[in-house]
Amino acid sequence: MKATLIIAANTFKETIRNKVLYNILLVAGVALFLSMSFGDLSVFSRAQVMADFGLATMSITGLLLAVFIGVAMLGTEVSSKTVYGILTKPVNRESFILGKFFGLLSILMLNFALIAAVFFISISLLGTSVKFTLTWAVVLIAVEMAVMISASIFFSSFTTPTLAAIFSIGFYIAGHLNTMIGIGAKQQNSPVWRALLKFIYYIFPNLEHFNIRAQVVYGISIPEGYIMNALFYGFLYTILLLSLSILFFSRKDL
Amino acid sequence: MNAIELSNVSKIYQKDFWAKRIPAVSNLSFIAKKNRVTGFVGPNGAGKTTTIKMIMGLVFPYAGSVKIYGKDSRLKEARKGVAFLSEQPYFYSHLKVSETLRFAAELLDLDKPVVKNEIDRVLALVNLTEKAGSRVKELSKGMQQRLNMAQALLGDPHTLILDEPMSGMDPPGRRLFRNLFSDLALKGKTIFFSSHVLDDIEAVCDDVVVLSKGKLTFCGEINEILDRGFLGTEINVSDLSPDDFLHLRSLNCEIRDLEKNSYQLFVPGNSDPGQIQNFLFSRSIKVDSISRCSMSLEELLYGSSDGSKDSRDNAEISASSELSELKT
């Protein structure tokens, strides 16, 4: 546990000095600023557009961080062999994986906190109160990004950094198209295809469960128990991906 | 208990599913004893780095077992008190020198109060005190290798495993490392290191392990291997009469003319030098010096480079071929 925290702290320090982080934050800031003017293009109020766009910006920023920095966390460390300095000490490989995950998660949470602060202040400046559901939407996006970080670490544990980045982006896209697979499964006549699609539907992540942007923007009520179930779903998926990462990484020749 | 023990270890590399399987190490067994300095030598591609990586748990053997003080090398407990120095320094470039060492010290679970003193101590040992505040990316390659050594010395480990520790070092750096090894050896540390510089191995090591094409060719004391390259005894004398010449030649002795009235007698390894010495004593011939003539470790392993054709070359060639057939 101690080694995990030490590695997490070092990861945080190393990442905070990474220029990629600031470029991504800059993009997020510009996007949030531009979203203020998007309301004029829309039939809905500025606050609603800002809310929707702000949440989308957080989601995309989180994705960029999770994929590009997440892949660098493990993949680049293995290829540049900086991992030798850690794993030749009395440190488990699982402590390394968990340390990297928590380090990157803490960076992501910090960034989210900054973007969310700017976002909430902007919403307030437009004269709209920040709804409770908006906060939950941000929390769910953060959970989605935790799943994405664990996914990029998972892919990095057995493949090259470039492929890991591609797989991670594919994972995100597949996660958001998962609902269609479920519908497709119901429409299949062949039992084999139906079973296969159902299997893919359940095994592959459904990242849409973390997306309550439309509900928040249009004021649609969220069913009772939904948020807790979605959080639990994200937690379980993170556990699964990290377990598999540790399993693969423990057998990897460095 | 031995410091390092390999039993029937094999390692096969296969880049991907369809690629050819390349054996890096085959059926390797050797031991490195505690409190001894063991050199690990072999030509390029012999499997030295693969073996060291298996010892440090970075790579897993296909077959066999690797133990450090009786513990499986894959366990983190096996690495307690064991320091590793890689061939190239691999550091986080954004961290400062002091931050790098602090990180290493924390991973070694050193007590907080001693960390600062420990960092100062190791930086002083490798002459990098003035660079404590610099970022790693600002250091030269030699300085980074010294930093590498500094992080290996943190926590005063009882065992050091070093992969080509003097690679990329300038002469002052190499001298620094050599002195460090000598000090560590005097303190009773266990050192296991690979090197291409066989003079260093000869000068510092108690034992040597020789690898060739992934297989063991020798494991034992360095004197044992050097004895196998023993060529003979050289005796420098003065004032020999023609009768002395004849008698000495009959005793299978080679005589070489040096300066005026000085001669160098060479007594081949298979002859008894005692007989020669008795003769010289009985004739009251002045002996200026006596020295052993052996092949260097490099000559033993790789043969002589100048291709000279005297009887000693023949002895070298026969010793080399004998060496290649050695088994532990």
Add this chain to the structure above:
Amino acid sequence: MIRSGILITLSVLSIAGICFTQKKLTSITGPSWNQESMTYLPGQNRIENALLGFQSTVSHYLWIRTVLYFGSHYITDRNFPWLVQMVDIITRLNPYFYPAYEFAGLMIPDLCRNPDASRAILERGIFYLGDTRWNIAFYLGTIYYKYYDDPETAAQYYALASRVPGENSHKLAGLASSYYRKSGKAQEGKNLLLFMYETSESPDVKKYLKDRLHKEYGVLQ
């Protein structure tokens, strides 16, 4: 070994939990959970530039979303606020995407109560697919008659539909003729049928048109 066992067990338990939670979330939310948001989707030319040549691909994807959107609302509230915009964007991105025009002709006028939008989309379709798909002109004709009470324009569109080669073109011509008569332009209707009769080579078509001309205009006995 033990560690691997723990990790595998953890993974299996996580998968079981994931499947259970996935089912629970789907049952909590129901089919209309995923709302379509087209709030700030910019105009066609701005989207087109951003799509880097993948307009056709995106139009297919949007079509799937449109069908899912339609289905989920059809079985719930029968309210389709975004259907017009979605179909409009699809036909702008890919003007050759025929199914979208079918939707525009059949669903939008009645279910969305927006014949104007339907007309605008179908007129775009006439430009791109008017020569190959008779249905587009046919839907336009129906809209003009049913919603704008304009039998003359309806007749013109039916006549346009009849010009598309196919086995029903003579029947469309007959329909056009009926609407021409309704709008008081019987001569136009008669000329249309006569032209078709004279240019047709099929005996069945000729018989059909002859009967029609005789019944409606008293010619070609």
